[in-house]
Amino acid sequence: MSSYDIAEKIREFLPGTEEILVQYLSGYLVDDASEDEDILSVARLMLGSVAMEKPDVLEQLMGTLGALLQDQLMRRDEAQSGPKLQRLDKVLEMSKAGALSNTIAFSEGVDPRVDQQGKVASRVDVKKLEKQEAKLKAKIEKRARRDLYEGSKLLEQTKKQQSYEEMFMKINPLQSAAASKNKSKDIHLPSIDVSFGSNRILSGASLTLAYGRRYGIIGRNGVGKSTLLRHIAMREIPIPSHITILFVEQEIVGDDTTALNSVLKADVWRDHLLAEEARLNARLAELDATHPSDLDARVEETRDEVSGRLADVHASLADMEAESGPARAAALLAGLGFSEEDQGRQTKSFSGGWRMRLALARALFVKPSLLLLDEPSNHIDLNALAWLEDYLQTWPGTLVVVSHDRAFLDAVATDIIHQHSGRLDYYKGNFTQFYSTKSERERNLRREYEAQMEYRKHLQAFIDRWRYNxxxxxxxxxxxxxxxxLPEITPPEAEETETFRFPETEKISPPLLQLSEVTFGYDLSKIILNRVNIDVGLDSRIAVVGANGAGKSTVIKLLTGELHPLSGQVNRNGRLRVGYFAQHHVDTLIQTMNPVQFLAHKFPGKTEQEYRQHLGNFQISGMTGLQPIGTLSGGQKSRVAFSVLSLQRPHILLLDEPTNHLDLEGLDGLMSALRTWNGGVILISHDERFITAVAKELWVCGDGTVRKFNGDVEAYKSLIVSNIKARP
Known part of the structure; x- marks a missing residue:
């Protein structure tokens, strides 16, 4: 019996029940309840308020749930049946008892007996005790992971129940615009706690954001960076109410609205004021049409009120530069890669990556006091990323961005926030300056620690030698x-590093993989690639860059054989093994399996220990390898995908946006592995540092072809920005 079946029955009998209650109750009945709880009584109590006027329906539902849960209830009864409490034949007088055992356990494996002298002797089966403790620990960890996963699903469900407009007005009330005048927009909260489910993200941390500064938040995968942004965005952290907030986290929902109108409607205040302006103008026209004989003091008073409110609306619209809205929206969309034709297309016609760009354009259009961005570079190409870096450098408000792209943080950030160990550490400057300062600070701390330990050792040696003299x-x-x-000192945190391992590949004779005069298009009327020539060998290190839609992923799919050319030849060595990391690699993972099960499913024949050891090569270790893939962070899912590639023992790796979601340590590990690996690599990436570290050749995809670029990534990005600025 699954929680899905329980949820369906609740919806069937009580269709008006809130979805959050349905999800919680179904999970509770199947998985979360402890063995001593009367689950049906709890369910009846929780559903009673929903079915107050339908007692018969509630009884029918409880009967159905009881039937569905019959096997589970029987197992619970069997589990609870066991040794019962017994009355003692003799009273044990505690005052006469000797020293009691420090461990008192009323469970299997403990046999307390009283001897003739009144002393208590405990006999403990250590192995059984350790086994029970291990089971209890595993159960606690499983519940913690479930709390996090179910909490995440409930959070998403809550967000889906509210429209963008409702959420915007709830977080940023219209009156807060007027209240913000002459008020400081700095944020200083000396002690905040952030939790999600049973996980403590921050404890007593200080949140300090100076208005006009641009902060980059960095930290390991799973440390809670996105959770912190969500808490700020929902004002679960006490951000002053006059500070407007906007969080770009997920793609917009597609509908019939055009891309340009979608951006204009993102500023709910502007939309609201324009609608009010239209109503007030209509009301004034109605009053002006009143016959002179019908005019009286009341009509004049109404006209004055309407005119006064209209003046206020006009002032507010002027403050937000409402008239220039369409031009600003079009410029933002153009910078993010939307052509004039695309701007008139309906949002539902765009793919997920382009809808993420729309969400970003909408946020930039609104210009909130506090803009929160979660991995913005994951969803845009190098061309749009170069424009975004340039645009954000003049951002007027406070910017907080979570990113693992060092080049992006170097270009945008004025400050770095390092989230780790339940706290936030602040550094002035961009990422390069942060890394230098942090390294120097760690060296000083290590020297100080070593000096103190040497001093303690010297004192202790003197004491040991002479204390009895x-x-x-x-x-x-x-x-x-x-x-x-001497104060208690703790050793400095060890610098965290990661290593990825790809197996050495055997040599095979060239040619390995070639595109010769290849032309491709999904139909003859629209050719995407025309007469492309590429030769890939074991020593190849090629980075393919270009605008989205130019054909980068198409090149990769032609090389894998997923697509076939209209003309030309794809030559492939018969012994060649190709590993393909897709941009949307998550779609290839089975979310309900854990990583060990998934590897066993894809590559059967090994022991569980061998699978776990292999996952450890990509930093999936311990309990992480045994929890459902659906509960892992984006970076952890990427690591699972890389472990799958490794087991294919490829000669050539085709990597489409491999850096998305990986934290800085993961990126370092991947770059190091690719530099030392003896196979060929073709990659598509927007990460400047990753391309520079791995690739030896830069190929530009555009204008229907792929050609080699004589220059590095920085030169290519500069060319893009100058071309964008040169546009009329």
């Missing part, structure tokens, strides 16, 4: 007092 006893006692007064 009559002539030196006083000196030894003095050293003891000095040692006791």
């Amino acid at each position: 009559a002539n030196r006893a006083a000196q030894a006692q003095s050293k003891i007092k000095i040692l006791e007064k």
